[in-house]
Amino acid sequence: MFDIALLVFKDACFAAAAGLGFAYACMPPKKTLAFSALLAAVAHSCRFLLIQSQIFSIAAATLFASFLIGVLGMLCAKRLKV
Numbered sequence: 001m002f003d004i005a006l007l008v009f010k011d012a013c014f015a016a017a018a019g020l021g022f023a024y025a026c027m028p029p030k031k032t033l034a035f036s037a038l039l040a041a042v043a044h045s046c047r048f049l050l051i052q053s054q055i056f057s058i059a060a061a062t063l064f065a066s067f068l069i070g071v072l073g074m075l076c077a078k079r080l081k082v
Helices: 002-025 030-052 058-080
Strands: none
Touching: 002 030, 030 058
């Protein structure tokens, strides 16, 4: 159990760094950068967990994670008024 939690944490950290880099390259408002990194970490961790559970294929896990990130992104955009 601890091994999978450590793998998810490492995966989330790398996804957050990549999400922050891609968000910064698009020059968004500064207040949205932290949310971009957080959403990238959540989505990629969700995809990672779904693939590791061996219930979903990589395509289905990606579909579910992309839907999740879309919904969460719309909620964060409404909250940040952007």
